[in-house]
Amino acid sequence: MRKVNVIGTSGTGKTTFAIALAERLGYPVIHMDALFWKAGWTESADEEFFAKLEQVLSCDRWVLDGNYSRSQSVKWKDVDTIIWLDFSFTRTFMQALKRAIGRIWSREELWPGTGNRESLRLLFSRHSIILWTLRMYPKNKKRYANIMTDPQYEHIKFVRLKSPSECRIFIDSVRAG
Template sequence: MKKINVVGTSGSGKSTFSRMLADKLNYPHLEMDAMFWKPNWQESTDQEFFATLESKLADELWVLDGNYNRTVPIKWQHVDTVVWIDYSFSRTLYQAVKRAFLRSITKQELWPQTGNVESFRKSFLSKDSVILWTLKTYKSNRVRYQQAMSNPEYRHINFIRITSPKKAKAFVDKLGT
């Protein structure tokens, strides 16, 4: 495992897992949201986003955290491993709600030098709510990753499906032993 993409629905725990995995392997942790979001919640254009992504993925070792389905042709071109964090719907929704609540209270900047913080209003009362996004994409993400695992186009990829936090920890703990 040298080039790893960790995927999963928003709130699934992919960022937590990605950081844990990157730390264990001593690889750079690359967060797609940090590449995409500009200050004041401005989105990068696809041209900007794709160029940044291609530049970051030029290195030999990395753990890439994120979905962004439109980037699959770029990120999966040379990836050797995709780790799918596929926790239950109830677990994923609980984690998304808990994270949104905590972030709206702490006002922690999400990505360096963006000033982007989550607010209660944006998280719970907006059409752009990450919780609403989790509700809308959970099922379609599961279908997409199940299909990708059996797609001959991706036979060069080792797919690993992790279905619980306990299994995630065991997977990381087992590395390097």
């Protein structure tokens, strides 16, 4: 396991898991959201985003945190392992809600240098992470299940973790690279 992509619907804990796995392996962790989002909640154009992604993925070992399906050709070019955090809808939704409320309360900047923070206005807008989770959960579940059995990805090892306890067991079983 040298090049790992952690995927899952918003709220599953991809970032927390990716950080723990990267620390265990001694690899750098790369957060796709930090590469994608610019100040003022401005999205990067695909050309710019893909160039950033290619640059950070050029090293020998990494743990990549994030989905962005349109970037699959870039991020999965050399990936050897994909870890899908496939928690229940209830757990995923509640974690997304708890995280959003916590970030609203703390005024935490999401990606350094962007000034982007969650807010009540954002929470109740069409860009809401809660609405995103509600809409994407069933789509991601179906899409990721199909990807795991797609012959074009048979060279990739897929790991499907369905609970926080499975995540802890997996992290504990990993040996530093």
